[in-house]
Amino acid sequence: MGENVSGADNQQARTKKNISDQYLTGFVEGEGCFYVGFGKRTDLPLRWQIITEFHVSQNPGGKNILEVFKDRLGCGYIKPNHPGSRRDKTWVLVVKDRKDLRAKLIPFFEQNKLHSQKWQEFLIFKKTLSLMEKGGHLNPKGFRKVVDLVYDLPRESGRKRYSKTQILSSLAPETIRRSPK
Numbered sequence: 803m804g805e806n807v808s809g810a811d812n813q814q815a816r817t818k819k820n821i822s823d824q825y826l827t828g829f830v831e832g833e834g835c836f837y838v839g840f841g842k843r844t845d846l847p848l849r850w851q852i853i854t855e856f857h858v859s860q861n862p863g864g865k866n867i868l869e870v871f872k873d874r875l876g877c878g879y880i881k882p883n884h885p886g887s888r889r890d891k892t893w894v895l896v897v898k899d900r901k902d903l904r905a906k907l908i909p910f911f912e913q914n915k916l917h918s919q920k921w922q923e924f925l926i927f928k929k930t931l932s933l934m935e936k937g938g939h940l941n942p943k944g945f946r947k948v949v950d951l952v953y954d955l956p957r958e959s960g961r962k963r964y965s966k967t968q969i970l971s972s973l974a975p976e977t978i979r980r981s982p983k
Contacts, residue, residue: 821870827914829867834858834920836927838952839962840969848973852939852948854931856907859883859894868895875910877902904931919955926951942973 839853856878860868865880872878878897884890897907908931911924930939930948938944953966 821867823874823910823914826867826871826874827911827916829860829871830858830911831916831918831920833860836920836923838927838930838948840949840952840964842964847940848942848945850945850969850973852930852934852945854898854900854903854927854934856897856903856927857894859892862891862893865893868893871895875902875906877906900931900934904935922955926955945973946970 835855835857837853837855837857839855841851841853843849843851858868858871868880872880872895875897877899878895880893880895883892883894897903908928915921916924929951933939933944933948939948949966949969953962
């Protein structure tokens with residue numbers, strides 16, 4: 803019995819090594835998301851928070867692919883995609899930590915280029931992270947730049963919780979008056 807378990811472990815390790823970075827990139831083309839969202843936060847000067855996350859999901863039978871991807875990136879966590887749902891049994895790999903996004907996720911996709919609309923999403927995600935790293939999102943001009951970047955993607959305008967107009971028109975008026983354009 804010990805030999806079979808060991809053999810199974812070796813086979814699983816070989817299988818994980820056989821999954822190429824290109825395969826993982828293709829997987830993201832279909833099931834991944836470079837998410838940039840906006841959340842209301844009255845405790846922040848601009849009253850908005852910019853949320854950056856990477857997600858890629860898979861059905862229960864493909865959870866091992868998410869595990870391989872997580873190991874390959876060296877970051878993130880895997881959780882049920884919709885834990886309260888009785889029907890949705892998918893799993894999702896999530897990377898939220900900005901340091902991991904910049905140091906691990908971005909280099910992975912710079913080396914393993916996407917070939918669909920996801921490439922544009924990735925570039926906007928990367929630009930947003932770069933602006934945030936420099937603190938540009940903390941002033942109205944930089945914040946507007948991020949909003950413009952995100953809402954310039956045609957498919958994003960109808961999928962967001964808040965419209966571009968809602969976000970920009972609700973910026974704290976006293977903050978807009980005080981800051982240079």
